[in-house]
Amino acid sequence: MKPVPDHAVNRLRAWRKSISTRPFLARGGTLARCPACQLREDWCACEWRPELKAEAGFCLLMYDSEPMKPSNTGRLIADVLPDTTWAFLWSRTQPHPELLALLADPAWQPYVVFPACEKEPARLTGEVTLAPGKKPLFILLDGTWPEARKMFNKSPYLDGFPVLAIKPDTLSTYGMRVANSEEHLCTAEVAACVLEVAGELKAGQALQHWFNLFSSRYMAGRVSRFPSADEEHLCEALAAIKEANVASPAC
Numbered sequence: 001m002k003p004v005p006d007h008a009v010n011r012l013r014a015w016r017k018s019i020s021t022r023p024f025l026a027r028g029g030t031l032a033r034c035p036a037c038q039l040r041e042d043w044c045a046c047e048w049r050p051e052l053k054a055e056a057g058f059c060l061l062m063y064d065s066e067p068m069k070p071s072n073t074g075r076l077i078a079d080v081l082p083d084t085t086w087a088f089l090w091s092r093t094q095p096h097p098e099l100l101a102l103l104a105d106p107a108w109q110p111y112v113v114f115p116a117c118e119k120e121p122a123r124l125t126g127e128v129t130l131a132p133g134k135k136p137l138f139i140l141l142d143g144t145w146p147e148a149r150k151m152f153n154k155s156p157y158l159d160g161f162p163v164l165a166i167k168p169d170t171l172s173t174y175g176m177r178v179a180n181s182e183e184h185l186c187t188a189e190v191a192a193c194v195l196e197v198a199g200e201l202k203a204g205q206a207l208q209h210w211f212n213l214f215s216s217r218y219m220a221g222r223v224s225r226f227p228s229a230d231e232e233h234l235c236e237a238l239a240a241i242k243e244a245n246v247a248s249p250a251c
Contacts, residue, residue: 002036002044002046002047002049003036004035004036005036005049005051005078005079005082006082007079007082008060008078008082008085008087009060009062009067009072009074009075009077009078009085009087010075010078011087012062012067012087012088012089013067013068013075016065016067016068016089017068020068031221033070034046036049037049037079037214038071038072038075038218039214039217039218040217040220040221043217043220043221045213045214045217048210048213048234048235048238048239048242049079049080049210049238050079050080050206050209050210050238050241050242050245051079051080051081051242051245052080052081052202052203052206052241052245053081053083053084053203054081054084054195054200054203055135055136055198055200056081056084056135056136056137056138056194056195056198056200056203057084057085057086057108057135057136057137057138058077058078058081058084058085058086058137058138058140058191059086059087059088059099059102059103059110059137059138059139059140060074060077060078060085060086060087060088060140060142060187061088061089061090061099061139061140061141061142061151061155062074062087062088062089062090062142062143063089063090063141063142063143063144063147063148063150063151064089064090064143066142066143066147067087067089070218072142073186073187073188073189073211073214073215074087074142074187074188076188076207076210076211076214077140077187077188077191077207080203080206080207081203081207086098086099086102090141090143090151090155092154092155095155095157100157102137103137103139103157103158103161106134107133107134107135108134108135108136108137109130109134109135109136109137110137110138110139110161111125111128111136111137111138111161111162111163111164112139112141112152112158112161112162112163112164113138113139113140113141113163113164113166113190113194114148114163114164114165115165123161123162123163124162124163124165125163125164125165126164126165126167126197127197128164128197128198136198138191138194138198139158139161140187140190140191142187164194164197166185166190166193166194166197186211188207188210188211188214189208189211191207192204192205192207192208192211195207202241205241206238206241209234209237209238209241210238212234213231213234213235213238216228216230216231216234217231
């Protein structure tokens with residue numbers, strides 16, 4: 001176990017817990033977990049957590065109790081890209097002032113990331129095209145699929161932004177929740193795809209590896225079995241990413 005990373009999702013999680021009037025009873029809540037990676041203590045993966053820098057930014061709009069769920073994968077994005085990930089609780093009528101300021105910041109070009117099959121075809125795009133001097137800010141709606149759809153349909157402050165539709169090459173490996181469609185990826189998987197679309201290949205690969213290791217160990221913890229032997233290549237890949245980042249840190 002390592003100290004809890006100081007990033008946007010963990011700060012939001014701590015704040016959300018502080019205002020709760022009763023304990024949050026998540027599935028698997030009685031399991032002793034590493035406070036940093038939220039995995040079973042004896043299968044902690046903190047040793048392999050990569051931390052990189054990227055030009056792309058992520059804005060996570062999280063549905064109410066989502067930050068407190070051990071299974072939440074939005075946290076993995078902030079694990080890997082702590083300097084360019086922001087997290088806010090979603091509100092239909094009272095969005096956080098810092099959220100609105102971020103969306104209006106001229107340094108960023110926001111895209112709402114959402115499946116093409118849903119609606120709003122006039123806003124859809126499959127490419128990231130930036131104006132001079134702009135960096136992409138990807139808005140991810142973090143919750144269950146019904147919750148994400150509600151956030152998409154009932155957030156008027158997002159209506160003016162293009163919708164980036166991701167078409168995954170592979171089906172979701174996320175076994176912790178059941179999606180309504182095979183094309184529906186979890187938040188971290190979507191972010192990894194988006195990073196590749198934006199040309200951030202190293203960050204995308206690091207996030208995908210980190211998600212795969214987290215998912216494998218989380219599922220093993222749910223059924224009380226040992227992590228898969230197939231994890232060895234993930235640990236080796238993540239160790240290599242961390243070593244390369246130490247040798248040539250991003251400016």
